[in-house]
Amino acid sequence: MSEHSTTTASPTRTEAELRTLMARAVREVRETNPLAPSITNTVTQNFVANAQLAVGGSAAMVYLPDEGECVAALGGAVYINLGTLLPVYEQTVPATARACAAAGKPWVLDPVGIGIGSLRTQLIEAVRENPPAILRGNASEIIAVAELWGLAGNSSDDASGDGPRGVDSTDSVDAAERAAVACARFTGGAVAVSGATDLVTDGAQVARLSGGSPLMTCITGSGCSLGGVAAVYACVADPFVAALTAIAVYNLAGLRAAEACSGSGSFQVAFLDALYNLTAEEVAEAPLILTDASDTQAL
Numbered sequence: 001m002s003e004h005s006t007t008t009a010s011p012t013r014t015e016a017e018l019r020t021l022m023a024r025a026v027r028e029v030r031e032t033n034p035l036a037p038s039i040t041n042t043v044t045q046n047f048v049a050n051a052q053l054a055v056g057g058s059a060a061m062v063y064l065p066d067e068g069e070c071v072a073a074l075g076g077a078v079y080i081n082l083g084t085l086l087p088v089y090e091q092t093v094p095a096t097a098r099a100c101a102a103a104g105k106p107w108v109l110d111p112v113g114i115g116i117g118s119l120r121t122q123l124i125e126a127v128r129e130n131p132p133a134i135l136r137g138n139a140s141e142i143i144a145v146a147e148l149w150g151l152a153g154n155s156s157d158d159a160s161g162d163g164p165r166g167v168d169s170t171d172s173v174d175a176a177e178r179a180a181v182a183c184a185r186f187t188g189g190a191v192a193v194s195g196a197t198d199l200v201t202d203g204a205q206v207a208r209l210s211g212g213s214p215l216m217t218c219i220t221g222s223g224c225s226l227g228g229v230a231a232v233y234a235c236v237a238d239p240f241v242a243a244l245t246a247i248a249v250y251n252l253a254g255l256r257a258a259e260a261c262s263g264s265g266s267f268q269v270a271f272l273d274a275l276y277n278l279t280a281e282e283v284a285e286a287p288l289i290l291t292d293a294s295d296t297q298a299l
């Protein structure tokens with residue numbers, strides 16, 4: 001059990017139960033239009049907001065500490081992405097994480113670009129006190145967070161040792177499995193590792209989800225917007241179900257968009273269309289393999 005109270009460890013569920021909950025999350029978001037405000041990077045802010053709207057959520061991007069505290073109260077869940085930092089984030093990020101914890105609201109962290117400069121490191125260490133309900137990143141980012149939170153143990157043996165290359169991964173998703181399980185056990189929430197095949201864990205179960213398209217790496221913001229969409233689903237579902245739903249939605253939309261486009265530019269537009277048009281039934285049938293996290297070597 002986690003030492004943190006903002007996220008409650010999810011009970012072990014069968015694959016069929018999880019699929020039913022994923023479909024319910026897709027429907028409930030469309031019916032209730034939940035607000036998932038963001039503190040996110042200036043590169044992909046527009047794409048994050050558009051993806052959140054396409055799945056049926058509502059977006060609001062803020063920068064300042066009192067705005068972060070305000071949206072923690074207003075929204076169903078908050079998204080924090082460290083992609084392009086401003087000096088004010090030294091106050092905004094810890095204040096928003098604290099406000100979410102105080103209000104019992106889930107928040108989603110995308111540690112983009114971890115390792116660049118000192119403020120990102122400082123912020124990841126600071127939010128250890130009020131950790132995210134969902135940690136979402138590529139493999140190198142998740143390995144780096146586990147190291148900064150002192151959870152790495154021998155999980156770093158699996159890593160390339162190179163860390164992220166800017167905002168991109170130098171590690172495989174499988175290499176991040178032990179780090180992901182360790183982070184999920186620490187937060188009591190879920191961790192989603194993205195890549196060709198994505199991995200989602202709540203520390204007890206591990207799901208692998210395939211699909212998507214290599215074209216997702218040819219546009220900026222597929223990872224960032226995935227975090228924003230996970231926050232939308234976290235407004236209506238527990239962290240593990242929310243992360244699974246977002247990843248399944250992205251894999252299906254990526255596949256469909258790749259069939260409809262003629263290159264990376266039209267892929268981005270086709271991807272938003274696919275997000276908008278996906279049905280709950282399709283999401284419930286997304287490729288997903290569920291295993292027990294006890295199969296993951298202990299740290």
Ligand SMILES: Nc1ncnc2c1ncn2[C@@H]1O[C@H](COP(=O)(O)OP(=O)(O)O)[C@@H](O)[C@H]1O
Nearest residue numbers: 138194195196198211212213214216222223250
């Ligand atoms: N080679 C790939 N094939 C299919 N889908 C991919 C591939 N690489 C990344 N994706 C998808 O792109 C999205 C963003 O993942 P990723 O590129 O790892 O994140 P980031 O942009 O943060 O590095 C996820 O939905 C992931 O499943």
Ligand SMILES: Cc1ncsc1CCOP(=O)(O)O
Nearest residue numbers: 041043083167221222223224
């Ligand atoms: C290119 C870039 N530089 C700082 S944030 C950012 C966007 C990264 O987006 P993603 O992680 O979704 O590829």
Ligand SMILES: [Mg+2]
Nearest residue numbers: 112167223224
């Ligand atoms: Mg990223």
